[in-house]
Amino acid sequence: MNPDAEAPVLVELAGVRKSFRRGGETLPVLEGLSLRVRRGEFFALMGPSGSGKSTLLHLIAGLDRPDAGAIRVGGVEITALSEAELTAWRARRVGFVFQFYHLIPVLTALENVELPLLLTGLDRRRRRAHAELALELVGLADRRGHTPARLSGGQQQRVAIARAIVTDPPLVVADEPTGDLDRSSAGEILDLLEGLCTNLGKTILLVTHDPRAARRAHTVRALDKGVLTDAREALDPQCR
Amino acid sequence: MALILAYSLRNLLARRLTAALTAGGMALVVFVFAAILMLAEGLERALVDSGSPENAVVLRKGSNSEVQSPVAVAEAAIVESLPGIAAGADGRPLVARELVVLIQLPRRGGEGTSNVTLRGVAERSLRLRPQVRLAAGREPQPGLPEVVVGQGAAQRFAGAGLHEELAFANRTWRVVGLLDAGNTAFDSEIWADADLLLQAFRRRSYSSVLLRLAEPGRLEELRGRLEGDPRLSLEVKREIDYYREQSEATATFLRILGTALAAIFSVGAVVGAMITLYAAVAHRTAEIGILRALGFPRGVILAAFLTEAVFLGLAGGLAGMLAAAGLEALTVSTTNFQTFSEVVFRFRLSGPIALEALGFALLMGLAGGLLPALRAARMNLLEALGRG
Numbered sequence: 001m002n003p004d005a006e007a008p009v010l011v012e013l014a015g016v017r018k019s020f021r022r023g024g025e026t027l028p029v030l031e032g033l034s035l036r037v038r039r040g041e042f043f044a045l046m047g048p049s050g051s052g053k054s055t056l057l058h059l060i061a062g063l064d065r066p067d068a069g070a071i072r073v074g075g076v077e078i079t080a081l082s083e084a085e086l087t088a089w090r091a092r093r094v095g096f097v098f099q100f101y102h103l104i105p106v107l108t109a110l111e112n113v114e115l116p117l118l119l120t121g122l123d124r125r126r127r128r129a130h131a132e133l134a135l136e137l138v139g140l141a142d143r144r145g146h147t148p149a150r151l152s153g154g155q156q157q158r159v160a161i162a163r164a165i166v167t168d169p170p171l172v173v174a175d176e177p178t179g180d181l182d183r184s185s186a187g188e189i190l191d192l193l194e195g196l197c198t199n200l201g202k203t204i205l206l207v208t209h210d211p212r213a214a215r216r217a218h219t220v221r222a223l224d225k226g227v228l229t230d231a232r233e234a235l236d237p238q239c240r
Numbered sequence: 241m242a243l244i245l246a247y248s249l250r251n252l253l254a255r256r257l258t259a260a261l262t263a264g265g266m267a268l269v270v271f272v273f274a275a276i277l278m279l280a281e282g283l284e285r286a287l288v289d290s291g292s293p294e295n296a297v298v299l300r301k302g303s304n305s306e307v308q309s310p311v312a313v314a315e316a317a318i319v320e321s322l323p324g325i326a327a328g329a330d331g332r333p334l335v336a337r338e339l340v341v342l343i344q345l346p347r348r349g350g351e352g353t354s355n356v357t358l359r360g361v362a363e364r365s366l367r368l369r370p371q372v373r374l375a376a377g378r379e380p381q382p383g384l385p386e387v388v389v390g391q392g393a394a395q396r397f398a399g400a401g402l403h404e405e406l407a408f409a410n411r412t413w414r415v416v417g418l419l420d421a422g423n424t425a426f427d428s429e430i431w432a433d434a435d436l437l438l439q440a441f442r443r444r445s446y447s448s449v450l451l452r453l454a455e456p457g458r459l460e461e462l463r464g465r466l467e468g469d470p471r472l473s474l475e476v477k478r479e480i481d482y483y484r485e486q487s488e489a490t491a492t493f494l495r496i497l498g499t500a501l502a503a504i505f506s507v508g509a510v511v512g513a514m515i516t517l518y519a520a521v522a523h524r525t526a527e528i529g530i531l532r533a534l535g536f537p538r539g540v541i542l543a544a545f546l547t548e549a550v551f552l553g554l555a556g557g558l559a560g561m562l563a564a565a566g567l568e569a570l571t572v573s574t575t576n577f578q579t580f581s582e583v584v585f586r587f588r589l590s591g592p593i594a595l596e597a598l599g600f601a602l603l604m605g606l607a608g609g610l611l612p613a614l615r616a617a618r619m620n621l622l623e624a625l626g627r628g
Binding site: 063064084104111 | 250
């Protein structure tokens, strides 16, 4: 069930095609896919390995480009942006959470969270203040000086979430964020993502294998053989 | 961006051993480069310090050094009578007729022989050279087979110590004094009475006339008189210019040698840095991916890896320079190709040499880092993140 059927559309895909070349062969991944995600929606995308769900996430997040079709995020036609424009757009509009956290090993938790703010015009003092606030939100203010090696998997993923929201982007994409975590840590991460949606109004785009994770979302779609199949809506609590 | 600098620096520290070995390779090159430049600088300084700006030296026209410069006794007398020469307290002009002869002496410890400059001096010679003073003993008496020896020469040649005896020109010469000449060329010389040496070596002419200018700025007037006099075939040079020319050939040779050696060695060091940084790029592929995903442009990735390369170069440069600075404590000798005599001098580290060596190290770092940094910057974002 959608959080608010009246909420404006944040992500809109129309006729998106994407294929990859392996050797001499062309493997179609997405074939004329269309999709809408509303602002403030917790949207989960499921599907077997190789179904193209990560590819779809990359396209929406501006990490990759479609062969054909249009992708509009927050009113911006991102397929029309140059590489430099797209890079700058990602920095402002998208937060990323990955399966393997992808923190910078030589930087502390606080510095990892501060990293995306280097691309904003904020001075050092404000950057620190924002980063500390984000770390507080994920409950790790007391670990600010720890490097990733001294944090558990769940804690590293929480730092990654803090990093994803520190620039206050409207869209947070999470690619298998619980895939590498034990059950209880996974639960904490999902609680956090849910909270981002409920309390901060973020739009969450979650790609997952894990039905428990998908059950948290307002909307669940399954991708199979390049086609978005019928919606299977979770019954879990609403956001907004 | 302090955080990007910290990122680059900490990445080097995270791989300390590799970074230290790579910087060590560059340090060796910088050491060789700086050491040879310091050698050239030391030689030049020793010879340039030998001259004094108030002094002028009169030589045979067209001769490069005193060794090849006959100045007839009659010519020397005319020079002494020219106006423009400063007078001493006794009213007589401050002039010294000198003779330079190369002799071979055995080195201490039986390590063969070496050329040494034997300088025939006049009464005024020591007073004309304020940088030289008698450190021990006394001055030789005119007419007696006595010598004073520069401290550098006294240490290097057998029989050249105080109260010892030297044999040359079929006579025995007694060392009656030691000269402290700082690090100038005179430190490597042996001085005796010029007129006695003329007889002993059966010479008819001196080698040079050294004089103090009454007004240092008016050398040109003296030159006009000297070169306009039809009886003379002499030329006059400011003493410091004369010594600068003396050091030029050897110093230039050393500089070319140093630069060429460093250029050849640097290829190895640059390849080493390149391998280290390629490994770093490969090791941090996912990291590069996430930085790009977060919105860092390719230029920042390039800059981050180049910064690492520059840090490596800087570390190597500083280590190499530090080692080279240790050489300042050493004293060395070399043959001056202008006079074919041995000159003793020290390694000298000057500001420009330090800058050149550091610049060279940074250049090596950049050269080693450029290709790996370009690879990092050009990496496909999704491949870097670990997805194809």
